[in-house]
Amino acid sequence: MLKNSRVFRRFLTSYLIILIIPSIAGYMSYRTSIEVTQSVSIENSVTQLEKAQEILEQRMAEVAGFTRQLGLNRELNVLMNENPGADKTNVYGIWQVMTDNMAFTQINDFLQNFYIYLKNYNVVLTQGTAYFRPEHFYLDSRYNDVTFEEWKKNILDKTHNSEITPLGDFTYKKTPQSKVITYMQSLPLGTYSSTSPAVVVVIIDEKIIANLLSGLIERYGGWTHISDAEGHTISEKGIDDKAIAKLSADSHFDKGKVSQFYGDDLVITTRSKTNGWVYRAGIPKASLMENANKIKYISWLVTGVALLIGLLAGLVLSYRNSVPINRLLSVMKDQFGKEEIVGRNEYDFLQGNIAKIITNNKRLETELNRQFPLIRDAFLKRLIAGEFQTRDETTAAASQADTGLNLNTGYVGILQIQGYSGMDSVEILNELSAARLILKQVLLDFGSHIQMTDLGADRIVTLFTISDGEAGKTLERNEIAAILEKLMQYIFYEYKITITAALGEPFSSVMEVSRSFEQARQALEYAVYVNKKGILWFSDSQMESATYYYPIDMELRLISTIRVGDIDEAKRIVLSIITQNTENRELSVEMKHQLIGELKGTLLKLLDQKAFLESTIFENVKNRIIGIQENEAIELIKREIDGIMEALCGIITSKKNDVHLKTVEQINQYISEMYGDADLNLYRIAEQVERPEKYISQLFKEVTGTNLSDHLEKVRMDHAAALLSTNQYNVDEIALRVGYNSSHSFRRAFKRVWGVSPSSYRQSVD
Incomplete structure (x- = not known):
């Protein structure tokens, strides 16, 4: 029994070792998952803050653009250069400037509250009101801690060049107090004297700025703060200046880091390259790590249950696998020690499980082969978007997608199907989808070294590379051009599909594929802009920045x-x-x-x-x-x-149409009554409606789309056709009745209108 127990312990020890090894691997995988989840959460938060920064800078750039556009406003420039007297005020000009600028409030919510001060008139112009005394404007809209004299001296009577004041308390038309920043620009642009003819002042509510960063707070909670290059607060939400000052003064806080943990928060910091503004967001660590904590709890639970089940399984398996050996030992003892023979093969268990593993492996292989097209497409989309961070990551993903291509050299191109721009009906989209499938199939037929993926409804991204078996060979530009020209000719003659091809510069590394794609995209945009067809290389596109012509x-x-x-x-x-x-x-x-x-x-x-x-x-x-x-x-x-x-x-x-229509009705009425008069002509008609001949001829053409002479001829031929159908008169008599003195002229006119002679027409009717 002791020997049997030793065999059992050896099996149990082996199973425990086998159980510990995957547990260690699982722990490493768990730690990696936690780190990746944390990294992704931080990266997403940084991206969200950078997007909010980009939007805010764009809005502020639009504010600056608005002030520059005011500097070019003709009516405003006239007002600035006028010298008004005591009884001379350009009221219309002031009204025109106010009217022209009302639309700007609908374009950018940063422009909801702005005013223009004209020094020569001593008037403040807002979106809907003109204050001919700045004191009146100050009563409605003022900074709570700034007196009228300070406001007039520092804002109205001073020259400003895209200046922005820090956050301050502001009251607008007796509404509840709010905090605002102020953007100021003197006019005309480029004024360097101590005073300027006009000043544009834009009042931007801090709530509007804070709303741009509300996505972070709504998602995670926490706080946001924006300060200018001098450290003055521009916007704050969920935090006050005292807490920010404490954060900035702490030596443990690294102001140069984009993201770092400080206290219970993850603090994200970005700095604008254009104006030096600092954007900070504090995200509670608990909220940020919510997904990571879920993984943590699930991992510990699964690991604990697995260890318990594994231990029980080890005990059972150790016992079961020790039994055959003990039986074998019993047989040996029986042979040599005269003991009873009991036998069982220990490999029965292994045989059944190996067969099951092989079956599952084949099923998995079949499923992977079915999913390969989707995997390749997803890989190509990530590759051209530049989502891969390292070469090893890209190589591993390429191997998983089984592209079979050497992605270290080649070109990226974009093929756009022409003729569907701006059309989005179901029928058009179905037709476009069919055209795209045809184009992709033809591309596959033309070259096995071409990989492609969809880019919208009418565009296909293509990678022109060489196969892995042709390593060392380079793909020449003229080879691609020949393929594309052949493709364009074939697909046009076979399917009547016209395409435009745009290609970037060659990439010499897998990490440069996204750059080549971006160049191809820019080349295509240029091709659309200049309406260029055929093949366009990025190096051939001329994106020059000449000023436009519109005096x-x-x-x-x-x-x-x-x-x-x-x-x-x-x-x-x-x-x-x-x-x-x-x-x-x-x-x-x-x-x-x-x-x-x-x-x-x-x-x-x-x-x-x-x-x-x-x-x-x-x-x-x-x-x-x-x-x-x-x-x-x-x-x-x-x-x-x-x-x-x-x-x-x-x-x-x-x-004008009513008068025109009445004139045309008179003409039609007169023709319908006098068509049988051979002397009826343009002069007689003009005399009847009391209008010049040239006028009625042009008017009739514009209103009806038919020349007056052609209409008169058509009326006569309609009556002639009706008379021919009755068999009451011969052709010569009908010609006289419809206004023709010559039957020969009548016959020619009838054939010109009806396509057959009068006699043939009468026979066809009969």
Whole structure:
């Protein structure tokens, strides 16, 4: 029995060792999961803070852009340079400036409260009110700790250049006190004297700024704080200045770190490169580690249960596996010691479990093969997006996706299917999906070394590389161009699909794939911008930053032309502007966006006219103007602007239509009565309606779309066809009855209108 017990203990020891090894591995995996979860949570929080910072800086840039645009405002510049007398005030100009700037409050919520101070008039202009005495404005809107004299001296009578004051208490029209920051800019731009003709002051509520960072607090709780380069508070939520001062003064707190644990919080810090503002967010460690704690609790529970079950299983298995050996020993003793023979094969247990493992492995292999296309697609999307941090991580993911390609050299391209821009109906999307599948299949047929993934509904990202078996070979640019040209020809002639191809510079490392993709994306955007078809390489795209062409006199001409309803001239002016900026200049995308923004601004100015404000389609036209997207192709933008101008000119010309329609009705009535008169002509008709011949000819064409002479001929031929159907008169008599002295002329006119001779027509009717 003692020997049997020793064999049992040896088996049990082996099982315990086997049980401890995966437990150690599980513990390491648990620690790794905790660290990864914590790292991901911190990374997400940093990203969220950086996005909020980016949005805030963009809003502040829009505020600065707004002040620069005011500096270019013609009416405001006129007011600044006027010398008003005691009885001479440019009330209309002041009203016009107030009206022009009301729309800015709808574009950026940072511009909800701003005012303009004109020194020569000593007037404060707001969005809806003009204060001809600054004292009156101060009574409505003032800083609680600043006297009127201090406010006038430091803000109104001082020159400012994009200055921002720290957070301060502010009361607006007797509403509850709020905290604001103030952005100040003197006009005209570039003023360096001690005083300036005008000052633009934008009051930004701290609550609006704090809302940009509310996502962090709503998700985790905690606090946020923004300070300027000098340490003055811009916005704070969930924390006060005393706590921030204590944090900054603590030597254990490293101000240079992006993220660090301080007390019970994770403190995230970013600094703006543009204005030096410091953004901080404090996230409770307990909230941040909530997911990690769940993993921790589940891991300990699973590990404890597994150890307990493993120990019990070890006892059972040790006993079961020791039994055959003990029996074998008994047999040996029986053979040599004359003992009873008892036998059982210990490998029965192993045989059954190995068979099960093999079956499960085959099932898993089949499932992996079925999932390979999805894995490859997900890998390619992450690769071009630059989500992989290290080469080893990328190599491991590529091996898992089994791409079979050498990703250390090649090109990234984007293929865009043409003809579907701006269309999103179900039928169009189905057709586009079919076209995309056809294009991908043709790409596979053209080259096995091409990998691809979808990029939106009408774009495909392609990786042109070489296979692993061709290591050392390089893929030349002309080879790719030949493949693409062949592809374009084939897919157009076979399926009538037109594509544009944009390619980035070659990548020489797997970590450069995202860079090549970004270059391809920029090249495609440039191709859309200049309406280029075919193949475009990034190196061939010329993204120059020339200023756009849109002088003030051209804008005034466009406004005047639309006001009189001359749509053709308006389109010619817009075409001239587009031509000047696309054929004679190479605009950058940013300059193109600004040009389109100026054109939208011109159209919005026109809507302030009474004729448009009273129109039933005012809101529709306004929404169309606002809805113009600057990143669309220039041809699509021009088409939309032309449509908007047609609507505006239609409003102007609609008032003329009643008179025009009455004139056309007179003409039709007179022709229907006098068509049988052979002497009926344009002069007789013009005499009847008391209008010039040229006028009625042009008017009839514009209203009906038909020339007046063609209409008269059509009326005569309709009556002739009716008479031919009766068999009451011969052809010569019908010709006289419908106004033709010559039967030959009548026959030619009848065949021209009906396509057959009068005799053939009569026979077909019979």
